[in-house]
Each structure stands twice: as structure tokens, then as C-alpha cells.
Amino acid sequence: MRPNPYEAVPAVITDTIDETPLIRTLRLKPDRPLPFRTGQFIELSLPGVGEAPFTPSSSHFITDIMDVTIMKAGFVTEHIHRAKPGDRVGLRGPFGSSYPLEEFEGRDLLLLGGGCGLAPLRSLFLTLLDEIGKYKSVTFYAGAKTPQDCPFKDAFAEWHKHPQVKLVRAVDAVPPGETWEEEVCLVTGLLKKLDVDPRETPAVVCGPPVMMKFGTRDLLRLGFREDRIYLSMEKKMYCGFGQCRHCMMGEYYVCKDGPVFTYARIKDEEGIWD
């Protein structure tokens, strides 16, 4: 009998971290490990409430514990935000494609992300850090609307210290009463300062659709190659294996052909930025 693809592996919440007013990280201990490759996604369910797809935000080298960083955006995520340490959730997966780390080896890398799109990039970044000797450098441009919307506040301070890492954060605006000592611009505005060779550098982009769209446009203008721009696409993914058909993007299923696509592969499909 083949394993039931709808069956969830129970996991207990061991900790919750409030990243921003809308974003929270759950630290999960699954009953049995769910090894994943960074960039892949899982389906997380709450008994009696619902299920939704998320990309883990922890390194794929850690298998007994998984972090999942979730923005409050609807019914299921609101319930997930109410969950407490000790509560149990269900995990299915991992599903889909991952970031092709072997293609990144020996190169400068650019990570460009915004908002909750920083969650998959945190996973990628931590995975890269675990084997940082394999890569030439990592430039991580992280954006948020305002200072209080920046996730992973404590971690950024740590990551800054790493010699091969160039970490720049930007916020769109600083509301009265908040302080900010880093950049104030759209995250794509940081690309002006990039000091790596665009033709040789893979870029990984993850964030809200509008940021992905203009981020990709700007990267192309700078001379990045279409087949080295990696996009983490978001569509509605109910099942994770191409059955429910909700995540179809042209001829591709985001759940099994993606969620990580090169821009070259999907540029002619309809509605990729919607």
C-alpha cells in the first residue's frame, strides 16, 4: 500500500517568536523528521481549522526542529497565530523544487526579499551559512514596509558579523516615533549599490508579487541572466502534488514544478506576477 499523501505528520509547537505585529515564527518538533531542501514547502494544518502552504524558514541541515514563519493573512493563519507552545499541528510534505545550491557553489550570490518573503530566504541564508566556505559571498538585501515590520530582528545583528556576508536592510518609510539607522528606500533601490558581476551572479527573489515583478525587471536591466534569477512563486497550493490544480500557472504547477522557478522558465506564462 502506498503512503497516503493526505496524511499529516503531527508536530508539537515548542516555541513561538513574534517577529512583527503580523509575522510570527513557530518552532516545531515533528513526531518524525521531515527532511526538506531549502526552498521546498510544507502544508501545515491545525486540527479542525484548516491547512495552508508555507516554506520552512530554518536551515535544511536541521531536521529534528523546523521553523515556519507565518504572516497573518486570513482564516487559517489567524488561528495559527493563536496557537501556543505545546499545541499540536500537522505537517505534510516537503513538496516542490528547492534552491539549486550546487549551481551557487563558488559564486557570489544575491538574495533579494521583502516582507514575509524573507522567510524562505532565511532558510536559504541559514543553509548557505552552514556551508559558507562553498560560496564566494552572499549579498542579502532585505526589505520591509516600516522598521517594526522587519522580521528576524535579533538574527540580523548576528548575521552582520559574518565576513562573507553583506547584509543591507531597507524600509519603505519610517513612521513618526520609530527609529531606523539603515536604508530608507524600496528594497529594489538597494540594487544600485550592488558590487558583484551581474552576469555571473545567481539572484534569488522572494516577496510580494509587485516586489518580485519590479525586482526581476531591475535585475534584468543590470545584466543578470534570465536563467540565474530564481523566483519563489506563490499560488494557492492545497494538495502539494498537482492534484487540486489550483496553483496552475500556464502549463506549470507551482506545487510540483516550482515553487522555485528560474525567470527564463516561466517568463512567457500568463499571470506570473498576479
Next chain:
Amino acid sequence: MLIPSDELESFLRRCRDEPIGPYRKIHVPIKPGDGGASFSSLAPLRGDLRLALDGYRSVDPPKLLAYRVREGVAPFAGSSSPALLAGVKACDVKGFEVLDRALINGDFTDPAYASWRERTTILSFDCTDVGPTCHCTLTGGKPFAETGFDANAARFGQDYYLSAATEKGRALLELIGRHARVDAACTQMPPAAETRRAEMTARVQAQNEAFQRPKDYGRLRSSPPQAWQEEARECVGCGACTHICPTCYCLILNEEGRGGAFLKVRSYDSCQLHGYARVAAGVSPRPRVDDRFRHRYLCKLVIMKGEFGALGCTGCGRCTEACPGGIEFRSVVRRLMEMPSGERSAEAG
């Protein structure tokens, strides 16, 4: 083998009543009410029902039995009781062939569908009538099944010629041979049955004379947006066409556990509904009715062809029958296929 038609019907009834054979559940097309209706619907066999084994396909597609509108899929215990589905027509057998590729494959297996397929024997029947919206011949089909069945009954005169294509089908024929009056010596389809098939094929072709179309639907991708908007004008986005389609299987997976236990329930969904592809913050890749209308035609005629090597349309014509807006699938395809290419192809250029 040959069997008189009343003998086959009586065998099916005895399978339920006595019972003969292993089939704990038997579904057949029946004539509703007093039997005067021209259409049939699927029902569990009961003594007081009028069977409609001949004619054309039932109003409701048999996928409703194999892939239920709503069913628990995890945990899934399933049933191992053998079942019999008799009286399905070629278009629905083709529907199962598409669903088999979609739901039992290398990527995953749907446990509920696979369980039903495994324990159910399909006894298909040749069409002896043509429904007003039937158009199997336009989609590469015929009004009789050539593959995909376990056993088939080809009607001619007052008899059926029975043939088997699988182990399950051979077991059924063996059971029939033991319990009914048959001519087992006949192992070749009689010429009269062949003639009957050719006549039926000609009838479906004649009905669809005005809708002839090429086999490659790729050009639908480049039909101009205004043409889709025009065609979708009467579409209310209710999703009836997809729910009743023998090859549509889009689903929603709900978590309905109680007391901390997980229970995954899958229900039908429809790409015609507004919320279908919506993601966080309410963004949808197909926000307008005509976007979703177009998506369905492309899915049926282009995308599924690429995925499964078979059209997602078996020509059953149920979508036209079910549409409250009176949208005629065949006519829409004909008009759009005749359109000169529009802007979309230029964009993709």
C-alpha cells in the same frame, strides 16, 4: 458470449437479490419516476427501479461514485467489498481513463479513488441512442468503448455480445456464464453488432456535422480576449459545468478533525468560482469571469491533452446540458477555433 437482453438484466438483479457473486454494491443507470423520461441517472440497484442499461449516458457522471463530492481521505480506511458498475457508456469510460492518469500516478495516488477503481468492475454498454448534446465523435471517441472497461455489452437486436478486457471482466463473464442462459460459443463480435456500432457512430457524426473541428486546439490560446469576453457573457460562474464533467477533479482539502485529531476531507472545487485561485491578500490570477471561462476551455482541450495524452473533454455534452446560461460548448469551440489569432500570441511571440 451472447446473452438475451432480459437475461442480462435479470442476472444483474439476482446479483443483488440472491445474491449471486461477490458484488456488494451495484450501480446502474435507471429511468427516474414512471419511466417516461428520456434521460437516465445513476442509482444503487433496487428491485423497484427501471433499469436504463441502453440509451445514452446518464445525467450524472459516474465519477461521482469513484471520486465523491465530499469524502474523508486521511485517515482513510476504505472498503474492500467488490462493486459493480453496469451501464456506463464510452464517454464515461474515457473519463475514467483520464482520471486514472490524474489520480493514480508516479507522483501520488489518491487512496479513495484507487480503492474504488481496484474493487469495482466496470461493465460498459454500447450507446443505442444519442443525447441532444452528445458529441463523442468530435473528441476522438465513438459511441462504444474500445478500451478502459473490464467487460462490455454490445447491443444488437434483442441480444448483447459480451466481451472482457481484464481479469475482473473475465470473472464477471464467468459468473454470468454460470448463472444465466448464454451462448458461450460465440467469441467473435457478430456482424450485426458491428453494423449497429457503425450506425450509431454515423448518427453521432450526423448530429455534429456542423461542429467539425481540427484535432489540435493550441490556437485557442491565442484567441483574442474580446472573443472570450463575448463567449463568457452568459456565464454566471456557478461551476455546474465542472462538477458534472467526467474528467474534472479539482479539489479543496479541508481539515475537519475534532478533539485534536486530524481529519482531512476532500471536496470538489471549481475553477469557475471566484475564490478558486485566490491567494493571501485576495490576489487572484484569474479575477474576471471570462478569465476563468477561458481557463476551463484551455484546461479541457489543451492542458489536459499535454498532461495526460488525452483531451479533458470526452464529448459527453453534460456541461452544455447543465449550464444555466445556455452556453453550448461545441459552438463556443467552433467560433473560437475560427477566430483569427489575437493579441495574446503577439505577447508570447
